Amino acid sequence: xxxxxxxxxxxxxxxxxxxxxxxxxxxxxxxxxxxxxxxxxxxxxxxxxxxxxxxxxxxxxxxxxxxxxxxxxxxxxxxxxxxxxxxxxxxxxxxxxxxxxxxxxxxxxxxxxxxxxxxxxxxxxxxxxxxxxxxxxxxxxxxxxxxxxxxxxxxxxxxxxxxxxxxxxxxxxxxxxxxxxxxxxxxxxxxxxxxxxxxxxxxxxxxxxxxxxxxxxxxxxxxxxxxxxxxxxxxxxxxxxxxxxxxxxxxxxxxxxxxxxxxxxxxxxxxxxxxxxxxxxxxxxxxxxxxxxxxxxxxxxxxxxxxxxxxxxxxxxxxxxxxxxxxxxxxxxxxxxxxxxxxxxxxxxxxxxxxxxxxxxxxxxxxxxxxxxxxxxxxxxxxxxxxxxxxxxxxxxxxxxxxxxxxxxxxxxxxxxxxxxxxxxxxxxxxxxxxxxxxxxxxxxxxxxxxxxxxxxxxxxxxxxxxxxxxxxxxxxxxxxxxxxxxxxxxxxxxxxxxxxxxxxxxxxxxxxxxxxxxxxxxxxxxxxxxxxxxxxxxxxxxxxxxxxxxxxxxxxxxxxxxxxxxxxxxxxxxxxxxxxxxxxxxxxxxxxxxxxxxxxxxxxxxxxxxxxxxxxxxxxxxxxxxxxxxxxxxxxxxxxxxxxxxxxxxxxxxxxxxxxxxxxxxxxxxxxxxxxxxxxxxxxxxxxxxxxxxxxxxxxxxxxxxxxxxxxxxxxxxxxxxxxxxxxxxxxxxxxxxxxxxxxxxxxxxxxxxxxxxxxxxxxxxxxxxxxxxxxxxxxxxxxxxxxxxxxxxxxxxxxxxxxxxxxxxxxxxxxxxxxxxxxxxxxxxxxxxxxx
Numbered sequence: 102x103x104x105x106x107x108x109x110x111x112x113x114x115x116x117x118x119x120x121x122x123x124x125x126x127x128x129x130x131x132x133x134x135x136x137x138x139x140x141x142x143x144x145x146x147x148x149x150x151x152x153x154x155x156x157x158x159x160x161x162x163x164x165x166x167x168x169x170x171x172x173x174x175x176x177x178x179x180x181x182x183x184x185x186x187x188x189x190x191x192x193x194x195x196x197x198x199x200x201x202x203x204x205x206x207x208x209x210x211x212x213x214x215x216x217x218x219x220x221x222x223x224x225x226x227x228x229x230x231x232x233x234x235x236x237x238x239x240x241x242x243x244x245x246x247x248x249x250x251x252x253x254x255x256x257x258x259x260x261x262x263x264x265x266x267x268x269x270x271x272x273x274x275x276x277x278x279x280x281x282x283x284x285x286x287x288x289x290x291x292x293x294x295x296x297x298x299x300x301x302x303x304x305x306x307x308x309x310x311x312x313x314x315x316x317x318x319x320x321x322x323x324x325x326x327x328x329x330x331x332x333x334x335x336x337x338x339x340x341x342x343x344x345x346x347x348x349x350x351x352x353x354x355x356x357x358x359x360x361x362x363x364x365x366x367x368x369x370x371x372x373x374x375x376x377x378x379x380x381x382x383x384x385x386x387x388x389x390x391x392x393x394x395x396x397x398x399x400x401x402x403x404x405x406x407x408x409x410x411x412x413x414x415x416x417x418x419x420x421x422x423x424x425x426x427x428x429x430x431x432x433x434x435x436x437x438x439x440x441x442x443x444x445x446x447x448x449x450x451x452x453x454x455x456x457x458x459x460x461x462x463x464x465x466x467x468x469x470x471x472x473x474x475x476x477x478x479x480x481x482x483x484x485x486x487x488x489x490x491x492x493x494x495x496x497x498x499x500x501x502x503x504x505x506x507x508x509x510x511x512x513x514x515x516x517x518x519x520x521x522x523x524x525x526x527x528x529x530x531x532x533x534x535x536x537x538x539x540x541x542x543x544x545x546x547x548x549x550x551x552x553x554x555x556x557x558x559x560x561x562x563x564x565x566x567x568x569x570x571x572x573x574x575x576x577x578x579x580x581x582x583x584x585x586x587x588x589x590x591x592x593x594x595x596x597x598x599x600x601x602x603x604x605x606x607x608x609x610x611x612x613x614x615x616x617x618x619x620x621x622x623x624x625x626x627x628x629x630x631x632x633x634x635x636x637x638x639x640x641x642x643x644x645x646x647x648x649x650x651x652x653x654x655x656x657x658x659x660x661x662x663x664x665x666x667x668x669x670x671x672x673x674x675x676x677x678x679x680x681x682x683x684x685x686x687x688x689x690x691x692x693x694x695x696x697x698x699x700x701x702x703x704x705x706x707x708x709x710x711x712x713x714x715x716x717x718x719x720x721x722x723x724x725x726x727x728x729x730x731x732x733x734x735x736x737x738x739x740x741x742x743x744x745x746x747x748x749x750x751x752x753x754x755x756x757x758x759x760x761x762x763x764x765x766x767x768x769x770x771x772x773x774x775x776x777x778x779x780x781x782x783x784x785x786x787x788x789x790x791x792x793x794x795x796x797x798x799x800x801x802x803x804x805x806x807x808x809x810x811x812x813x814x815x816x817x818x819x820x821x822x823x824x825x826x827x828x829x830x831x832x833x834x835x836x837x838x839x840x841x842x843x844x845x846x847x848x849x850x851x852x853x854x855x856x857x858x859x860x861x862x863x864x865x866x867x868x869x870x871x872x873x874x875x876x877x878x879x880x881x882x883x884x885x886x887x888x889x890x891x892x893x894x895x896x897x898x899x900x901x902x903x904x905x906x907x908x909x910x911x912x913x914x915x916x917x918x919x920x921x922x923x924x925x926x927x928x929x930x931x932x933x934x935x936x937x938x939x
Contacts, residue, residue: 127192129330131419133231136245136314138190138323190325192230226323228293228316232330233337233419234301238365241301241310241332247293256318260287262297264312266305282312293318306333306365337419338364341392341409343615343631346429347665348466352483352518354396356407358424359617359629363643367414367626368392374407376400390414392627398517401462401485405429432464432551461486463542465553467580467665472526472557479522480553481514482542491544493519499541499548501532529557580665581605581612581657589618589653589673591680593764596647596717601639602655602670611635611660618642621650621674635660648718651675681717683760686770690815690829693749704775705746707829711760719762726757752777753862776862784809785867790853792872795845801838802855802867815856815863816841821870822849834858 127134228245235242243262263282287297297314310330316323341358349355356372372394376383387394396405408426412418462485470478484491493513498506498521511521519542529538539552582605592599600616614632619625630642644651654669689708695701711720723739729751739745739758747756755774760767784805791799800816811834818841819827832839834857845851850871857864 127326127328129232129328129335131335131417133229134192136190136192136228136230136325138226190323192326233335234332236337236339241299244296258289258293258295258318260289260295260314260316262287262312262314264299264310267309267311301332334417335419336413338368338411338421340422341411341424344407344409344424344427346427348399351515352398354399354405356396357393358409359392360411368411369414370409370411372409374405376403376405378403392629399431401431401464401483403431432468461549463549463551469554474528474557474559475525477524478526479520480540481518481520483517484542484544490517493517495544497543499543501539502541526557528559581667583667583670584655584657587655587670587673589651589675591647591675593680596680597641598644598651599641600653612657613660614655614657616640616655618651618653621652625652647680648677648713650677677718679718679763682765683711683716683762683767685715686758686760686767687711688771688831689758701748701750703746704749705744707744708758710743716760716762720760722761724759724761728755749775774862779859779862779864781865783865784857785855788855788867788869789873790869792845796842798841798845799838800841800853812858812860815858817854819852820849821852
């Protein structure tokens with residue numbers, strides 16, 4: 102038992118020692134975190150030296166922050182009391198209070214301690230930090246705000262962010278070498294706030310950004326531990342725009358918006374809206390994946406307020422700021438305590454005005470319609486009696502309270518919404534000052550005094566004296582017809598989604614247009630675009646994928662925002678065609694056949710088919726371009742094949758593989774030179790292959806001392822026990838190790854080769870057969886990654902064995918102890934009482 106315990110303890114210590122060598126960086130969290138700093142020369146509780154600061158003063162939130170600032174100010178404490186030496190700083194968050202402190206990150210020094218509570222409990226020198234990638238994917242931003250702003254109000258603050266982008270994701274596990282960091286100057290303020298901005302290339306969004314911040318204020322220096330973040334994982338989109346609310350045909354509230362930036366991934370949206378009526382205040386918080394939310398049934402006499410923010414749908418991300426709130430008020434809000442109800446007597450056709458103590462509301466949508474003779478128009482209504490919605494089956498419709506509309510013209514859309522339709526309407530005949538027909542939604546023979554207005558004219562509104570530019574004269578709310586003849590295409594050579602349309606024939610007002618577009622599918626994720634120029638009848642928007650089918654729709658409304666949006670037009674679809682020449686040619690490698698001692702050898706070029714995103718959007722054929730000193734330049738058509746063999750018979754032979762589509766040949770292409778002299782250049786000193794598991798092998802190498810103008814490396818591997826094709830990867834020249842992800846069988850033998858690639862040709866490879874043992878080569882680079890999994894597995898195995906052994910020992914021991922109930926001689930004995938054996 103003691104032996105097992107000793108082994109487990111020993112392995113645990115070894116495991117902690119190995120893990121400490123990794124010097125892991127603090128992962129940046131989307132919800133923010135806190136940087137707490139303690140001066141290096143403080144060995145006692147700093148709170149004890151600051152009068153008026155209690156030991157729990159750092160649990161600051163809301164009003165407690167102001168109270169703590171008051172105590173600090175009254176005590177006469179200032180940041181100037183800090184030592185000029187660099188402070189010990191650590192990170193903590195609401196997820197946990199343990200605070201590992203690491204300083205001297207850039208120099209590789211590590212100091213680890215555990216603080217049971219934030220340092221602000223003792224001194225209050227804390228910053229709330231948040232880091233994110235801007236929505237346009239160009240800038241990585243880190244900002245800090247002091248927990249106690251008054252500490253820095255009399256001092257200038259300077260901050261610098263030191264950063265480096267790891268070449269590979271695996272490099273983030275190790276601290277970068279000294280001098281590998283670049284620095285940016287941050288914007289600081291007297292309140293202690295600072296903000297740092299780091300440009301990130303688009304190609305590096307999936308890389309790991311390692312960084313730390315150094316803050317100087319009032320003679321004190323605060324340096325954070327090392328932080329790490331993948332920019333693509335902390336993207337903060339711009340807040341949604343143009344929040345719009347409208348009532349749907351079935352009486353629900355549709356809340357829609359659009360995102361101003363084109364995110365590289367689908368977004369989710371958090372919608373907060375409230376419903377406020379005379380009897381209820383309701384708040385709702387929902388998350389959706391489409392830029393629209395269909396809220397619950399709309400009630401008459403209510404006010405709705407909504408706001409939206411967005412974040413990445415799948416995977417980590419940062420919530421955007423909230424959009425500007427939007428308020429939408431439905432019909433039916435009344436000031437009087439009594440509502441007027443018209444009672445219609447069918448037999449005498451006499452109208453009586455009655456007063457009721459009961460509140461009644463009616464809501465029409467749309468409330469007013471202007472149309473031309475011969476059109477078909479519809480009204481909807483919801484009738485509310487006090488707090489109860491009247492069933493749509495009880496609703497009847499009247500015109501001018503003189504003519505009951507036949508039941509065949511209206512029906513129940515839902516249990517609460519009724520819809521009436523007027524077919525082939527005739528021009529409205531003026532009745533005194535009334536130039537419209539009043540349409541009433543009634544409960545049986547009781548009609549609310551509120552009504553909808555129907556204007557029907559023979560010709561365009563300007564011919565009848567109605568002013569569309571000054572709608573107050575007519576008070577008409579208009580829902581235009583949708584735009585017509587909508588077309589969509591991906592523009593050639595530019596690569597934008599171009600949408601064109603025609604203005605509807607009705608109305609003749611100036612209109613604004615809105616476009617929504619998305620990938621064609623069963624559930625289209627729409628994005629929305631506002632057309633800024635009211636005179637234009639086309640617009641172009643950037644899209645990420647040019648080689649898929651996009652669906653497009655357009656709608657419009659009056660420029661003065663009076664009235665309703667039209668219905669969406671019929672969808673138009675793009676066709677998948679070549680829009681540009683291929684972005685690049687294929688990456689390729691070679692297989693050399695023949696005797697290495699001979700000057701003439703057959704070389705087979707191998708390449709992978711281009712993806713649609715590179716071919717834009719197809720490849721008709723591949724062409725191999727040759728160049729030698731003796732024969733000059735010539736081309737060879739490979740058709741749609743992905744390999745081609747040629748004879749290498751000259752000291753230097755350069756080849757290039759081009760991709761051709763219907764527009765032209767790829768512009769950016771890879772070259773490879775085969776050179777007899779360069780093939781003898783040996784710059785790789787050692788190479789090791791360390792298996793992590795059956796799907797991953799670490800390849801690590803050391804170059805000979807010297808200054809080499811390497812372009813990149815080619816890693817090549819194959820299974821020697823099977824007649825497999827070679828596999829290869831092109832990697833940057835700055836990388837010193839690489840993780841190969843493939844299927845590896847431990848009992849089989851593999852060959853690994855590393856080729857240095859110069860502009861003058863392919864250098865001499867370093868080749869090994871089989872995996873490298875942990876004690877061979879240079880285990881300091883990669884052996885550590887092999888030992889750690891073994892130690893972890895061994896620890897788990899030994900711990901499990903220990904637990905099983907203890908259970909077996911208990912079982913064997915207690916089987917020998919008699920049960921007093923079954924043994925007469927054991928009855929009356931106390932087995933818990935110790936008895937000495939003579």
